Amino acid sequence: MKGEHGPLVHELFGRGDYGLISEIVEPGACVLDLGCGEGELLAWLADHKNVDARGVEISPAKLQKAIARGVSAYQGDIESCLADYPDRAFDYVLLSQTLQEIRYPLQVMRDILRVGRRAIVAFPNFGHYTVRLAHLFAGRAPKTKLFPYDWYDSPNIHFLTVDDFEILAARQNWHIERRYFLSGTREIKSFPNLMAEVAVFVVSNA
């Protein structure tokens, strides 16, 4: 379990993946956040990194808060909103903790890599040992800190792992520029498929 002793990750709004994203995105970049929620990350990027920040959010209540923060967000469904955009419209397209909820993730990833030069994709790792143990010993759909929902009201419809994503990227000929694995606020350096709670990939078309 030596992975537990990696370096600490800077958190933003209590989230390690947001912290990483805030460091990865260069100042002045044009960023689209798919599922931007209440727009905290985008507003932070606009304020601190002078980012041209755009968002898409399906929940009207969250969207209202995002716009009230001054974020250029609109009501839309991730799976249909990307078609309107021209190629390479954004420096980064963010998909944070949403990939596992999308009906056709491969199509969305292809669209993302069309409209963005790079994608930053963060998702919960279903290969995490606690999930494996819960499934193995309880014999039920895993319900853990990472996947806290009952199977019948979970937004998650795909249970992908770090390795699953790496294999898909290789098959699709995507270039994984950077990869980060998080356990709480620590970065995991070894056995990520077993030890990472959250994976963050920076992906581009090869």
Next chain:
Amino acid sequence: MVVTTQHKQFPSLELESGIVLAPVDVAYETYGTLNESKSNAILIVHAFSGDAHAGGVDAEGHKGWWDNMIGPGKGFDTSKYFVICSNVLGGCKGSTGPSSINPATGQPYAMSFPVITIGDMVRLQKLLIDSFGITRLLSIAGGSMGGMQVLEWAVRYPESVASAIPIASTARHSAQQIAFNEVARQAIMADPDWCNGNYYNSKPPGRGLAVARMVGHITYMSDESMRQKFGRRLREDNGIFEVESYLRYRGSQFVDRFDANSYLYITKAMDVFDLANGAQSLVPVLAKSRTRYLIISFTSDWLYPSYQSLEIVSALRRRNQDVAYIELTSNYGHDAFLVEVDEQADLIRGFLSRTMKENEKR
């Protein structure tokens, strides 16, 4: 704050048709203070039957039509921004329109008033804005026909508009919207008192104008809001339905404050307005604008349905232009843009403050 409508006269205004109106008057009000760099000005543009009295209270105690949105701490915060609202060209509330005196004849223009467009209304507003020495508006905002003027501004004077807020509006009228306007126009012209528009020295076409307004009010509400407001309740005094009584009251009240010929000219200007100028796609025309957009529509607005706002949003996305869009939930139909204050104020406050920040970076 007690506000007074002010007036300016410009020597002439060339219309899109090439006809020159000379001179031309504009009625306007302002709220708040223009800053030294003249970078905090917001133009509010009114809907079909509105006027320059958008905010504050006038000497007779009448509140402005958007007073709940304009003032210190409100959506358009006058402790930060300088807000201007003017009566549209063709109107009857102090700006030149068909009821104004034609200097060539000494008589009201009536139907000799030239055909005007949304673009012409915007040209007059531009004269007014220029007269303040304002080269770039922080924002321009309006609902319904106001939204059409907002869009026209954004593509006509792209360098003069930092942000645009079209609410419950459209880039062009649908057949249904034209149809309702045509019924209203026919009601006015069918009134024998209309006399081809020459009624200024006699009795105005009050019955026709009232019917026109009644049709309008139906389209501004929703089935839900009418059920809640009136249901099938009867009035005790005369036994008619509440909804009939309401429409009659609104109709007769309107006759006292609006000119029938203005109704004809302005509704026609709305109907012929097409931001894309006949082209199917809005993408090329909107690509001219250099503006941040906040676009708002309402779920129960069947007169300016959300698909019309979405068409604009989609066209802006095609060129990756800066646009925020939300469809607010409301039962109030088209009237929602005047009623749903809190939600709109939150959205607009955040949008304006971000626009101001980005402006300072320029």
